[in-house]
Amino acid sequence: MTEFVRKSRIATIQFEPFTFGITPIMQTIVYILYELFQQKFYPEKFERELMTLPDGGTVGFDWDGHRPDPEEKSNKPILLMVPGVAGDSDNMYEIALMREVREKFKVVILLLRGASGLPITSGKVNHVGCWRDIKYATEHLYENWVHGRGHG
Numbered sequence: 001m002t003e004f005v006r007k008s009r010i011a012t013i014q015f016e017p018f019t020f021g022i023t024p025i026m027q028t029i030v031y032i033l034y035e036l037f038q039q040k041f042y043p044e045k046f047e048r049e050l051m052t053l054p055d056g057g058t059v060g061f062d063w064d065g066h067r068p069d070p071e072e073k074s075n076k077p078i079l080l081m082v083p084g085v086a087g088d089s090d091n092m093y094e095i096a097l098m099r100e101v102r103e104k105f106k107v108v109i110l111l112l113r114g115a116s117g118l119p120i121t122s123g124k125v126n127h128v129g130c131w132r133d134i135k136y137a138t139e140h141l142y143e144n145w146v147h148g149r150g151h152g
Contacts, residue, residue, distance in 0.1 A: 057122035060111035062089040079105035087115035
């Protein structure tokens with residue numbers, strides 16, 4: 001986390017309301033319309049990786065652009081982002097952060113059970129009690145993309 005704060009400008013970013021967002025309800029409306037516009041006309045490109053959990057459930061990783069080449073040593077650390085309420089990788093707040101840090105980090109967004117069109121492969125969908133899914137996902141990233149690649 002310290003490296004992320006040091007390498008990104010996150011600590012210096014200040015809130016600025018959108019144009020025409022002079023009241024809270026207008027900020028909400030403008031935000032939603034702007035997000036829909038961005039998703040339709042300027043979508044980000046992701047490569048999706050699926051992972052099967054021990055109980056048969058499925059989580060996903062949306063890699064910014066493409067997955068790292070396992071044979072290639074990367075000089076960028078991996079930044080794992082976990083979406084908020086919407087649970088998807090194309091929300092404006094996530095895209096804005098990803099665009100801000102992608103030059104210094106290889107960004108991957110974790111998609112939890114049932115989110116963003118993931119197949120439901122077990123009798124459980126994502127809820128607050130699924131914290132172990134994040135543990136399994138981070139272990140998967142470490143074992144497959146960090147360990148032995150010069151990031152560890």
